[in-house]
Amino acid sequence: MVSQDPGVWVAALFIMMGYSIVVKDNPFYRFAERTLVGVTAGVLAVQGLENVKKLAITPLMQGEIINIVPILIGLLVFFRISRKYAYISRIPLSMMLGSGIAVGMVRSIPAEIIGQVKGLFSPIPAGATPIDYLNLVLVPLFVICTLLYFTYTKEHTGTLGILTKIGRYAIAFGLGANFGNMVMTRTNYVIRPLQIILYKWLGIKV
Amino acid sequence: MEMQEQIKKLLTNKTFVQGMLIILLIIPLARPLGLPIRIDQHSINFYNIIENLEPGTKILFNYIPPVVLMGDLVPQSIPVIYHLFSIAKERNIKIYFVGLSVADGILQLLDTEVFGTIGKPEDYGLKYGEDWCNLGFVAGGDIAWSTFAQNIRASIQYDRYGNPIDSLPMMQGVNSVADFDLIINCGEYNTMIVRHWGTPYNKPILVLCLTGAVVQDVEPFYRAGQIKEYLAGVRAAADYEKLVNRPGRAIASLDAISISHIFLIALIIIGNILYVMERASGRE
Numbered sequence: 001m002v003s004q005d006p007g008v009w010v011a012a013l014f015i016m017m018g019y020s021i022v023v024k025d026n027p028f029y030r031f032a033e034r035t036l037v038g039v040t041a042g043v044l045a046v047q048g049l050e051n052v053k054k055l056a057i058t059p060l061m062q063g064e065i066i067n068i069v070p071i072l073i074g075l076l077v078f079f080r081i082s083r084k085y086a087y088i089s090r091i092p093l094s095m096m097l098g099s100g101i102a103v104g105m106v107r108s109i110p111a112e113i114i115g116q117v118k119g120l121f122s123p124i125p126a127g128a129t130p131i132d133y134l135n136l137v138l139v140p141l142f143v144i145c146t147l148l149y150f151t152y153t154k155e156h157t158g159t160l161g162i163l164t165k166i167g168r169y170a171i172a173f174g175l176g177a178n179f180g181n182m183v184m185t186r187t188n189y190v191i192r193p194l195q196i197i198l199y200k201w202l203g204i205k206v
Numbered sequence: 207m208e209m210q211e212q213i214k215k216l217l218t219n220k221t222f223v224q225g226m227l228i229i230l231l232i233i234p235l236a237r238p239l240g241l242p243i244r245i246d247q248h249s250i251n252f253y254n255i256i257e258n259l260e261p262g263t264k265i266l267f268n269y270i271p272p273v274v275l276m277g278d279l280v281p282q283s284i285p286v287i288y289h290l291f292s293i294a295k296e297r298n299i300k301i302y303f304v305g306l307s308v309a310d311g312i313l314q315l316l317d318t319e320v321f322g323t324i325g326k327p328e329d330y331g332l333k334y335g336e337d338w339c340n341l342g343f344v345a346g347g348d349i350a351w352s353t354f355a356q357n358i359r360a361s362i363q364y365d366r367y368g369n370p371i372d373s374l375p376m377m378q379g380v381n382s383v384a385d386f387d388l389i390i391n392c393g394e395y396n397t398m399i400v401r402h403w404g405t406p407y408n409k410p411i412l413v414l415c416l417t418g419a420v421v422q423d424v425e426p427f428y429r430a431g432q433i434k435e436y437l438a439g440v441r442a443a444a445d446y447e448k449l450v451n452r453p454g455r456a457i458a459s460l461d462a463i464s465i466s467h468i469f470l471i472a473l474i475i476i477g478n479i480l481y482v483m484e485r486a487s488g489r490e
Binding site for chain 2: 019022023024051054055059099100103104107108110111112115116118119120122139174177178181182183184185186187188189190191192193194195198199204206
């Protein structure tokens, strides 16, 4: 039974217009593409305004006077439209960048460097399989060899050459695994729209 | 040689490859073949962690599947949330949904895609504000994640439905990420969650992630113990549907994934054979 829901019809038609690019470029595809760009821009604009309302205006109206400070700093961005005073717009951007980088750096060192190095030499878990023991050797070996591959102060010959070659293969294995996973992810992107067409629009029962 | 050229032309024809892929996806979606499913160990571990949650566990569920990636992420969240809801009342488990992202629309997926499929929390005997809540979204990058982690009320004053969060009984005594027992992330930003929530507060993290994020974004943290367990993509969603004995959309799509992968593997093999043949015949 074909769906009676106009929303499902619109979704199905736009999905088909979008996928019509598989055959060749056509006006239906371009219409769907431009509609998507327009709708996305509209949604993001509304969400941006909602953010300002929720995070700044509403608390200000409720008496949190201090919120006037970030609002005024945020408004400085609009100096960008003036050639003469455009430099002022860099003040809020630099504040955002500076604080963002600082907070990110403080947290990323223990989580992404120390935590990762600690994990590299973690004890063997209870009930470990032969594969776990193999990984215990392979993972540190591949990490060290990959890091050596990116050293440029000494020519990669002799023992160093062998190790960097192992590093190169380790990178290739990693990229291969990543590629396989990405292919699966991309396939999954297609499945959802097809399910909307088959199950929601055409009403096919499985 | 002519046949070789023709095959090469066919394999490099975008319309042929994409068209075949879509056809190979549509057929098993419309008529599932019922290929056997072997449940992955990660899915079993994930299931066991949820199944063995202690009474009174407080779960912070960051729900941020972007619309473009929802095909990979939402199917996983449906059986996992179903599992949580099924045991929440009996064990007094509290679930706090939040969306650390720029878009409020994402949290709407909870109402439409998740509750629309498994039913509302109230159908499981869960009361809003006491057993579950939706804290809404928080915009911003590192600063938003860090602020939320340290002081929830500095980031959020009202829940998604406009109620002051202090009016929710389950928010009493909950001030920071330190007050939760388990963190679940459904979406991107796995690095952020480890960086700002997991490692600083030593909290276990479960992740529902994209298949494509496993190698670079999740497995390194998993190996280091910074992520306790993960599910990845529709395949894991199908495993989980089987584990909670609630067959759904993911199981139905597994045949399509398998068939499309066989097609892609065949293309890679043929492409490589042609390459080797070309090299053997002295051509670039």
